[in-house]
Amino acid sequence: MKRKICVVVTARPSYSRIKTALEAIRDNPELELQLVVAASALLDRYGNATKTIENDGFKIAAKVFNVLEGENLTAAAKTTGIGILELSTVFDNLNPDIVVTVADRFETMATAISAAYMNIPLAHIQGGEVTGNIDEKVRHSITKLADYHFVASNDAYERVLKLGEASEFVFNTGCPSIDLASRVLNEPSLDFDPIQKYGGVGGHPDYSKGYWVVMQHPVTTEVTYSRSHIEETLHAMHATGDPVFWFWPNVDAGADGTSTGIRAFRENNSLENFHFFKNMDPTDFLKLLVNSKGLVGNSSVGIRECAFLGVPVINIGSRQNKRERGHNVHDVGYDRNDILTTIQKIKSSPRPQSSNVYGGGDAGLQIARYLTEVPLIFHKTITF
Amino acid sequence: MKRKICVVVTARPSYSRIKTALEAIRDNPELELQLVVAASALLDRYGNATKTIENDGFKIAAKVFNVLEGENLTAAAKTTGIGILELSTVFDNLNPDIVVTVADRFETMATAISAAYMNIPLAHIQGGEVTGNIDEKVRHSITKLADYHFVASNDAYERVLKLGEASEFVFNTGCPSIDLASRVLNEPSLDFDPIQKYGGVGGHPDYSKGYWVVMQHPVTTEVTYSRSHIEETLHAMHATGDPVFWFWPNVDAGADGTSTGIRAFRENNSLENFHFFKNMDPTDFLKLLVNSKGLVGNSSVGIRECAFLGVPVINIGSRQNKRERGHNVHDVGYDRNDILTTIQKIKSSPRPQSSNVYGGGDAGLQIARYLTEVPLIFHKTITF
């Protein structure tokens, strides 16, 4: 009998990151994939991932709407509470052998608690990393609830062991997002017109001479500054005069500050060189990055995929603090001048070299294989 | 301005355990106690603690009903989800400077998540211990969400440090339950008639020549066996012929098996030597223990307070696995013969010596003092 593997995806970026693991699980003859799509991954204003997921050939086993509107910290807590109420019903219905939770967004805790409390073996992808904000608490807290750990780097591997997890259940598979980056590097040309294919709003700049990609999320611990933070980036990118492809932020406490800042800036400035996207197929997004002058913002894509792809990154602020970096990252503060200076530096430097600090391109296959092999357990004891 | 310290108590035993810390917080001129009573601590069938708490001179700032009936694992998950929905509102209303969560019952996770997600500094009492079941996951997971740690023993102190917490925020105060035991040791005589004072049901045995106390909870990971487990103990205690004061179990997945087993046994056996209690004032309970032949079951009181009090304990099954022990504990399986043999052994041995492995009697005062001193933080980074 096939093992039923229930993977819960709560945001579009998480989906992109583990897509190859989902494929490997779906295609493994010993496994049955139960894909649950939840939270902002279902919502239009954060780039509803449903259609993308179905176009990629996945069947959605259950949809869980649990985002409580409000975009304040109380709503984040309540969204997690509702998530537990809903996911425990889903797990009751699907009766999985293993539940898989991804990374460290606050609502992934709902997946972890529901599975752990229902005595369902829990696997965690991307534990052991360090960032230093609420994600940090969530990530390590989930490590202590999880039975199996699929980590993305050597540092992360060592850290999960130090947290008292048994070495037989910690696996450094690399990050599945690198699998996708690896495929893209084989055919890296920009073979589509982003605006034509993805719509969005804004100007139609001539990007044939190069362009920047911007993706900047609010930082949950700096909610009150989210608007002023985004404005620094807006001013800097406006000042370059270069074409800019800008992606809307994901749903987090503070997104309203970020979104409002962007909308207000649009109303008050002529932004003919800016085009705004809600979301993009992950493969297309990686192609867009490979062919760009660089990525600006605070997305983990800059730290992870861009390391492998050799794309220059201007990493703004504290969100990716302490994550391991390849050779491609320039760290700056929330300061339009710093951003502009770094843009000039990147323009006058050679392209950075590829680094496989986050894996070699077979993470998805490794994860699927381990999921067929691990014993089904849900008790554990700290190793020290 | 006084620091507002919000302590969430979710079960009668937790209240007893930290009562002296509550007193010390209430009486500290720099602190304001906000006591929230939640979950089974409010329910009659698990020994509603409300009246006891108010008789002890505490004001209840909010009551949170969040126990979803069902006593299965799904209901435990949902109880936690509802707890988050409710507690986040309570924290919004009370606006505490620090939230305190106690120990490792599954629903304490609701307290921890609500506080952490709302950027309220979180203190955890009794982290760092080892038990090996779902409590184990909950306890260490909360450690990773908490900003301050008040631990009860040296081993626990070392373990929290190893988990990557900064040493400046880990304090080995000992367990507040020992404070209470310390007071009782000053006046140890049984100065009340338990049946007359606390009612309950069952026979009225002559306990002047000694008696046993039984307190056995279901183990969440062994739900299906909870009835047969309790029956072994019932048979053993019935066979002794000694007077037995038996306490009903707390609310957990599996409590119905335990409760049903006790009820059925009562119907089918003449249990004139048994008297059943729902709950007891903590001080009276400790006096009852000091004057007993010993404690039988799997309560942590046997490991903790009884070590300090020098009361012999027959610790049944896996629930207290790996907790540090004084000289007073005899570990046995779910087996009526083992239990009976150990009872004989205890009767023929000298009383065990007192041990302060869980503290020296000033835990409450230490906790209150540290709560006045720690900086108010809610961000942290793992130390390795």
Next chain:
Amino acid sequence: MKRKICVVVTARPSYSRIKTALEAIRDNPELELQLVVAASALLDRYGNATKTIENDGFKIAAKVFNVLEGENLTAAAKTTGIGILELSTVFDNLNPDIVVTVADRFETMATAISAAYMNIPLAHIQGGEVTGNIDEKVRHSITKLADYHFVASNDAYERVLKLGEASEFVFNTGCPSIDLASRVLNEPSLDFDPIQKYGGVGGHPDYSKGYWVVMQHPVTTEVTYSRSHIEETLHAMHATGDPVFWFWPNVDAGADGTSTGIRAFRENNSLENFHFFKNMDPTDFLKLLVNSKGLVGNSSVGIRECAFLGVPVINIGSRQNKRERGHNVHDVGYDRNDILTTIQKIKSSPRPQSSNVYGGGDAGLQIARYLTEVPLIFHKTITF
């Protein structure tokens, strides 16, 4: 394609009442029954109906745990809120063509709201009656949410029309509980030993010379009196010296007062003539009634089935106020003397005649047939 009919049962008595409708739906070739069991119908301490339901040959499509412990009025509201959260997911999964809700318990509102808000046609069984407490508000409120109405009496039929419902969607089918009573009247002998078959606790009286049945529920609007109310009945029945078969109350705000009163009375009195049951197969229960001296309490069974069966009823208090009555009902207050006097009166009077005020025995078949015929609508406009 078969019409999917989703019936939500939230309490053991509701199940008994509509069992024949469930059978008729299940057996109708044009219908597919989706039976959802929820709330107290799932809980052991209120007579878990699951096993009975499955023994009767029904498949349970979904179980919904939504009872929030507390047994106060706030918990009743929250139980309804949780019910909506859970049932809306169930309806999403089952995708029924029609949802059926039964009678007027507070939590049935969750069924009605979920269906109405999700644009699923809603049928209501037993609307249009009058009682005068919170059930009254719930019942008529559900009538205004429902699209089809299966009522149990002529008065109810007229009342639903007066409430502005279109006559083409109001059907006086009689009450399905009478169908069962009708079957029992064909073979009325007490062909089982209640204590042997159903266990329970208490004495083993010789009931061959006759016995009384007691079923008394707390009244939500008189919560604070529930204990003193039940004590009047306990004293009266104790004074008769006759054998008494007593059924535990269902879950409602106030059940704790009722249950506590019964438990305390048992502890303090020698009740050898009392035997206590949690629940009974509906058919067996009707046989028990037919062969009894009479029914005492405030159950609607006394008003409804006992009218058809010709069983004398002592109806206590306000709970059944204003429900139509046959010739069998004696109304009394919460007063032990009134109850005792009426018992004597019944003993010295001839057996009352049967009345079909609540239907003629084919309600279930009628309901199923109408469910195949009604147009699937979920919009309506008041008729005046």
Next chain:
Amino acid sequence: MKRKICVVVTARPSYSRIKTALEAIRDNPELELQLVVAASALLDRYGNATKTIENDGFKIAAKVFNVLEGENLTAAAKTTGIGILELSTVFDNLNPDIVVTVADRFETMATAISAAYMNIPLAHIQGGEVTGNIDEKVRHSITKLADYHFVASNDAYERVLKLGEASEFVFNTGCPSIDLASRVLNEPSLDFDPIQKYGGVGGHPDYSKGYWVVMQHPVTTEVTYSRSHIEETLHAMHATGDPVFWFWPNVDAGADGTSTGIRAFRENNSLENFHFFKNMDPTDFLKLLVNSKGLVGNSSVGIRECAFLGVPVINIGSRQNKRERGHNVHDVGYDRNDILTTIQKIKSSPRPQSSNVYGGGDAGLQIARYLTEVPLIFHKTITF
């Protein structure tokens, strides 16, 4: 002691409608106003009413975030369930003597159920009207839960009586929105520049020669058509060439279709004559209407306030079906040609006369006075 009157406002338009009642309650020496703001009234993207409410001099006693994102029918049900969970806590904390719920939006049911189930006397403003969609079910269902009824017209008064409510608790006060309209008619000049004062997005048309106001909400029972419906209106208003002040829709299942339709139309058309507003102070909004050529859409403001103000209204589609009308309303279908034709007709006709079908301007004062006088009851029995 003052009676505590808890009014729950769940949407910006509801606030505007009952503002004068809130003032009268606040200013009545025998009453204490407890204003609860909930649901979309708190959310930026539906015109957060918080600031307006506070600027109007009200203190907010509690905020309730209960909108579950998704904007599908399941989310509407769940939003109501969460509303019950939250509001029951609020009522526990505020302990009101009377709860007031307004009109018929789906989430107002949460207010009604929480109050009714907690035995708190419930007043309903604006019952008894007829519309014929989900609001219709909600409105009459709340009437059956409510103890006091403040209705806005003669027809509504008669209808509530026919629904079986006792005449002593039904009061035809007229609609509080007319109170505001009455004040505006005293000083009707447009003494502010809408764009300067309220921002918003879009063109800056010269509106000195007249303009249209558009407010069109999605209809919950026609969710799948919400985009095509809004497009008809967009095309028609675009074709007039007249200045248009357009208000974003409120939150309902289907709002995404409406909002998406508007956004897409803006991207694809040059709409220099359109300006879009999120919200406006109620008084300013009424002034805007008085000075406009007319109101287009399906807002109840067109039926109610505009009748009193004598403003021509093009009422589109089914949303206001069966509401009583003054002389000012032209009903049309979702058809750009019908809309355009009617616009021409209005331009060539004299201004309609004022009608007081919805009250004479003292509704708020009447409501406050009745709230001081009614007996505090929460039981009722249908009158037939």
